[in-house]
Amino acid sequence: KPLALPGAHVVVTGGSSGIGKCIAIECYKQGAFITLVARNEEKLLQAKKEIEKHSINDKQVVLCISVDVSQDYSQVENVIKQAQEKLGPVDMLVNCAGMSLSGKFEDLEVSTFERLMSVNYLGSVYPSRAVITTMKERRVGRIVFVSSQAGQLGLFGFTAYSSSKFAIRGLAEALQMEVKPYNVYVTVAYPPDTDTPGFAEENKTKPLETRLISETTSVCKPEQVAKQIVKDAIVVTMGLFRTIALFYLGSFDSIVRRCMMQRARSEIADKTA
Ligand SMILES: NC(=O)C1=CN([C@@H]2O[C@H](COP(=O)(O)OP(=O)(O)OC[C@H]3O[C@@H](n4cnc5c(N)ncnc54)[C@H](OP(=O)(O)O)[C@@H]3O)[C@@H](O)[C@H]2O)C=CC1
Ligand SMILES: CCCCCCCCCCCCCCCC(=O)[C@@H](N)CO
Incomplete structure (x- = not known):
């Protein structure tokens, strides 16, 4: 049955910008309590102010937590514990913190591969690992992963990025199989290019081929992408791939x-x- 957002505690990593911020607004508009997780405190406070404009009652809270989701697991575990003490057990975790860097394979530093894997993949593993036990015990929970269209299709210029986004899919599908008997549901979003600060940053270094491939599709609004992600997380349905693999x-x-x-x-x- 659908997750009830009014009064629910929703944690959004990467909630201070772009798609993550729009996801937080969407959930807040539906009555949720929000914890935003990101590194930069100024951006967090700015986002908090913006989100609070959309409150529907005077009990709602937006909590900000500054941490790097990809560095140290015990740090991530600690901040999740803090958030649960303030706002109660996490009903929904949205793993939206992430970054993109493009370039031809031979032009990318090997450290870029390490960085993207660590932020996009481990940065989704750590928060999920920190909330899963309580979710299973309570028989309540949603975990949302944000992959990318480049997480379904390996694309020119995205050797480092695509692989980190493919990894998320493997994680999500395996985790779903483990936690379904506990009424915990895992969803994965595969957004197209979306108009965000992160996208603008990415465009500064895109190889021509990548840009031309990207220009074959139009750029989405983050509000629109966020709305779909929240909807898919609340009412979990089956995608095409899932139907084929149903048996x-x-x-x-x-x-x-x-x-x-x-x-x-x-x-x-x-x-x-
Ligand atoms: N925009 C697009 O075209 C698409 C984006 N996506 C994915 O959606 C997600 C959000 O993208 P978008 O909204 O464009 O990104 P933005 O760059 O606009 O926002 C990224 C957010 O993640 C946070 N963040 C980044 N690194 C870390 C870290 N190590 N620890 C904690 N927080 C971190 C940032 O805050 P801070 O820097 O302060 O930590 C910020 O809040 C990403 O995973 C991206 O790969 C997928 C498909 C398309
Ligand atoms: C099976 C169906 C798949 C359809 C794929 C069609 C691909 C067309 C072009 C894709 C453009 C690149 C998207 C990457 C977005 C992204 O993650 C970055 N912008 C992040 O900043």
């Missing part, structure tokens, strides 16, 4: 359920023995 996923899910029941049974047996 397999269905039978894998039943294996997972069976094991969970079996384990519970043997735990009870152990206790009574």
Whole structure:
């Protein structure tokens, strides 16, 4: 059943800019309490002010937390704990912190590969890892990953970026299989080019080929992309790929359920023995 946003605690990483900020606004408009996670404190406060303009009651709170989601797991775990103490358990986590750098394979520094993998991939692993246990215990939760169209298709200039966005898909699909029996749902968004500060930054260094490929599609508004992402997270439906894989996923899910029941049974047996 759909997640009720009124009163829910939604954590948005990358919530101080672009798509993440629009996701936060969209959830706030529907009555959620928001925690914004990003590094720059000034941008966080600016975003907080902007989001608060959209309040629908006087209880709503926007909390700001400055942390690098890709550096140190224990730091991320700590700030999530702080957020839960202030606003209650996390009902929905949106992993939107990310960055893009393009260039031909041989022109990209190897450190760029490390950086993008660390921010886009590990920066989604850490916050998710920090909220998952409570979500499973409560049998409530949504985890949203933000990949990209370049996370479905490897594109010229995106050897470093595409691979970090493909990694997110593997993570999300495997995690979904694990947590579905606990009523926790995982969604992945694959947005097209979207008009954000991050996109403007990316365009400064895009190779010609990448720009021409990118120009074959139009640039979306972040508000529009955010609206769709929130909708998909609240009412989880099945995409085309999911439908094709339905049979397999269905039978894998039943294996997972069976094991969970079996384990519970043997735990009870152990206790009574
Ligand atoms: N715009 C586009 O065309 C598309 C974007 N996407 C993806 O959507 C997401 C958001 O993109 P967009 O809105 O354009 O990006 P922006 O650059 O506008 O915003 C990025 C946000 O992430 C935060 N952030 C970046 N690095 C870190 C970090 N290490 N730790 C914590 N926070 C961090 C930034 O804050 P701060 O710098 O202060 O930390 C900022 O809040 C990204 O994952 C991007 O890959 C996907 C498809 C298309
Ligand atoms: C299976 C269906 C896939 C359809 C793919 C069509 C691809 C057309 C062009 C893609 C342009 C590049 C998008 C990258 C956006 C991005 O992530 C960066 N802008 C981030 O800043």
